[in-house]
Amino acid sequence: MKCGKILLEMLKLYKVEYVFGLPGETTLGWYDEWKRFEGIEHVMVRDERNAVFMADGYAKVSGRPGVCEGPSVGAPHMLPGVVEAYSSSIPLIVITSDIPLNGEKHNMLTGADQNSMFKAFVKDTFNVYKAADIPFIIRRAFRLATSGRPGPVHIRLPQDVLKEDAEVKDLYAQPEFAACPGKRFRASQEDISAAAGLLHASKRGVMICGQGALLSGAWAEVEKTAEKYGLAVLTTINGKGIISESSDYSGGIVGARGANSVANALMRDADLIFFVGSSTDSAGTASWKFPAKEAAVPMIQLDINEAELGNNYPVTVTMLGDAKATLASLLDADRDYICGSHANIEKLKKDKADYTLAVERALDMSNVPCDPVRLVKETESEMPKDSILVVDPGISAVYPAGFIKSSGGRRDFVCNFAQGSLGYATAAAMGAAKASPESTIVHITGDGSFGFCAGEYETLARTGGNIKVILINNHSFGWIRVSNDMAYGNEPFATEFADIDYVKIVEGFGIPAARLEEGDSLSERLKELFAKEGVAFLEIVCAPEDECVPPVPGWAEKAREKGMKNHY
Numbered sequence: 233m234k235c236g237k238i239l240l241e242m243l244k245l246y247k248v249e250y251v252f253g254l255p256g257e258t259t260l261g262w263y264d265e266w267k268r269f270e271g272i273e274h275v276m277v278r279d280e281r282n283a284v285f286m287a288d289g290y291a292k293v294s295g296r297p298g299v300c301e302g303p304s305v306g307a308p309h310m311l312p313g314v315v316e317a318y319s320s321s322i323p324l325i326v327i328t329s330d331i332p333l334n335g336e337k338h339n340m341l342t343g344a345d346q347n348s349m350f351k352a353f354v355k356d357t358f359n360v361y362k363a364a365d366i367p368f369i370i371r372r373a374f375r376l377a378t379s380g381r382p383g384p385v386h387i388r389l390p391q392d393v394l395k396e397d398a399e400v401k402d403l404y405a406q407p408e409f410a411a412c413p414g415k416r417f418r419a420s421q422e423d424i425s426a427a428a429g430l431l432h433a434s435k436r437g438v439m440i441c442g443q444g445a446l447l448s449g450a451w452a453e454v455e456k457t458a459e460k461y462g463l464a465v466l467t468t469i470n471g472k473g474i475i476s477e478s479s480d481y482s483g484g485i486v487g488a489r490g491a492n493s494v495a496n497a498l499m500r501d502a503d504l505i506f507f508v509g510s511s512t513d514s515a516g517t518a519s520w521k522f523p524a525k526e527a528a529v530p531m532i533q534l535d536i537n538e539a540e541l542g543n544n545y546p547v548t549v550t551m552l553g554d555a556k557a558t559l560a561s562l563l564d565a566d567r568d569y570i571c572g573s574h575a576n577i578e579k580l581k582k583d584k585a586d587y588t589l590a591v592e593r594a595l596d597m598s599n600v601p602c603d604p605v606r607l608v609k610e611t612e613s614e615m616p617k618d619s620i621l622v623v624d625p626g627i628s629a630v631y632p633a634g635f636i637k638s639s640g641g642r643r644d645f646v647c648n649f650a651q652g653s654l655g656y657a658t659a660a661a662m663g664a665a666k667a668s669p670e671s672t673i674v675h676i677t678g679d680g681s682f683g684f685c686a687g688e689y690e691t692l693a694r695t696g697g698n699i700k701v702i703l704i705n706n707h708s709f710g711w712i713r714v715s716n717d718m719a720y721g722n723e724p725f726a727t728e729f730a731d732i733d734y735v736k737i738v739e740g741f742g743i744p745a746a747r748l749e750e751g752d753s754l755s756e757r758l759k760e761l762f763a764k765e766g767v768a769f770l771e772i773v774c775a776p777e778d779e780c781v782p783p784v785p786g787w788a789e790k791a792r793e794k795g796m797k798n799h800y
Contacts, residue, residue: 233363234265234396235261235262235394236264236394238363238398239262239366240266242366243299246297246370248297249271250272250275251300251301252275252286252287252290253277253280253301253327254277254278254279258304258342259394262329262394277688279687280302280303282655284313284316284326285313285316285656285663286300287299287300287313287317288663289646289667291317292663292664292667293667294667296323296412297324298322300313300325303328303342304342307330307349308349310326311349311350316648316651317383318354318384320648321381321382321537323382323383323412324377324383324385325373325377325387326386327387328388328389329390330343330346330389330390331343332391333361346388347386354385355376355377356373356376356385358386358387359388359390360390362398363397364399364400367404370387374405374409374410378409378414380536416448416554418554418557419551419561423550424562427532428569432569433504436502436504436576437461437464437503437506437576438506439466439506440505440510441454441468441474442467442468442470442507442509442516443470443510444511444537445471445508446471447509448557450508450509451474453559454559455640456559457559460566462571462573464482464498464580465482466483466484466485466499468510468516468649469485469487469515469516469629470515471510473642476637480577483498486498487517487522489516489630490634491783491785492587493800494584496518497583499523503530504530505523505527505530505532506531507535507545508535508555509535510533512545515652518784518785525544527545530549531545531547531549532550533545535552536554536555538552591605595609599748599751599754600749601706602775603775604782605635606754607631608676609636610755611674613755614758615672615700616672619644619673621644621674621676622660622661622674622675624655624677626710627678627711627774627777627782628676629647646660648660654681658675661692661697662692665697665699672700672762673698674700675701678703679707679732686737689737689738692741692767693741693743696767697766697767698767699767700770701769702761702770705773706774707776708729710727710776712726713727714778714781718790734747744764745769747772748770748771748772757770778796780796780797785800
């Protein structure tokens with residue numbers, strides 16, 4: 233059996249349905265087998281970076297490892313996506329073909345030391361020296377990608393090995409590692425009991441859930457834990473979706489991205505903080521202000537990764553284990569306990585209602601430029617209930633994160649705030665559409681991100697999917713523009729774009745496109761967008777961020793001093 237077919241057979245045993253990639257000369261041996269192989273669809277992209285981002289979006293929505301591939305010359309282009317996945321613990325199988333073994337020593341075109349290139353940003357990197365090793369390597373790759381702290385794994389396939397025939401007798405998979413988490417383990421009973429004791433003593437406790445809670449699938453356990461102990465549930469922007477944000481127990485997003493004054497005040501006033509699957513990073517804590525590092529309150533931290541336990545805060549009780557399994561053990565071990573007071577939840581309900589009313593009163597109802605809060609609230613009203621939001625960094629992310637309520641129970645909000653590189657979400661939206669074809673994918677992006685991935689609109693048109701694109705046009709790298717203003721008080725520098733007809737560009741790819749014009753009805757334009765079959769595009773002009781400052785703690789006070797609009 234040819235090496236390429238062995239690889240395809242192994243991927244099929246792991247129930248891989250899609251591989252996202254880009255062709256190259258070094259991969260042709262694999263493709264030659266693929267032409268006669270059924271059951272795995274190759275999704276061709278226009279840039280190798282976006283192959284990884286597609287696999288990332290697929291993995292986040294499906295819970296299964298995303299698989300992507302690229303040729304030798306494109307391997308360096310894949311690194312930005314791999315770094316993002318590694319930083320955010322997303323399971324990927326990243327396959328690169330390459331020149332023949334030792335060809336780089338002869339200065340062969342496109343050759344480079346791929347394994348060294350990827351080593352720092354993957355759980356492991358494998359060099360395939362013979363075709364017969366493929367089954368072993370694939371099993372090991374899936375085990376590593378889905379177990380413990382999930383993450384990407386890299387496999388290098390030299391061109392000469394791809395041509396080999398081999399007799400294999402170990403063509404089998406380990407099905408338990410085909411999805412994430414591959415294996416669950418619980419924190420010790422001693423640590424669970426210590427955590428229960430702190431929870432009993434709390435009256436104003438908060439639970440902060442990060443992406444680890446989503447990767448664990450701990451939706452039910454988070455909700456039951458909140459109800460049992462009277463905890464308000466806050467999430468990081470990457471953890472959005474772990475609980476319905478319509479729940480009385482939900483306080484929304486905490487920190488610096490997608491947060492508001494209610495959520496951050498809740499954190500500031502808490503008498504107990506319980507981190508679940510959160511790396512306590514700068515975005516989720518507003519650079520360690522919420523909570524403050526000197527906060528004199530007991531803290532509990534539950535995480536699958538031992539490196540995160542007490543990494544940024546002096547934690548009172550650490551619990552090493554899977555979030556879903558450990559919370560289930562806590563609930564079972566402490567089943568006779570009933571919280572006597574939910575006064576903090578009643579206060580949270582009132583504070584949320586007051587904040588919502590204040591935002592509604594402050595909305596600017598003009599169409600051009602559009603108030604971004606008005607845009608996302610009307611989008612929420614018009615988009616189908618099964619929708620999954622896939623958003624790019626900047627205002628494309630923070631406003632949907634803060635003002636569109638997640639229904640919980642699944643990952644319905646996809647972003648990339650481990651690294652936060654622009655241009656992520658167009659590819660990720662296509663991956664999400666493959667993972668959940670029955671859902672409407674609402675892809676909110678910005679004109680800054682568009683420039684990174686315009687070529688992928690051809691891929692979008694070619695592959696289809698129920699993807700609705702909303703492009704926020706503020707004629708600039710808006711986040712950098714406002715950051716410059718808030719940090720240095722300077723005039724804009726190296727951030728402004730020329731006028732571009734995005735509608736004409738997108739129509740050139742064969743995608744129906746429209747623009748919100750002065751005098752149009754925003755709700756009608758959104759209705760038209762969502763009524764279209766397949767892929768559709770709507771451009772909306774918004775004021776740059778230094779005129780409507782995003783809701784970020786630290787910026788809000790400065791914005792008020794300058795008389796600028798702010799919804800924090």
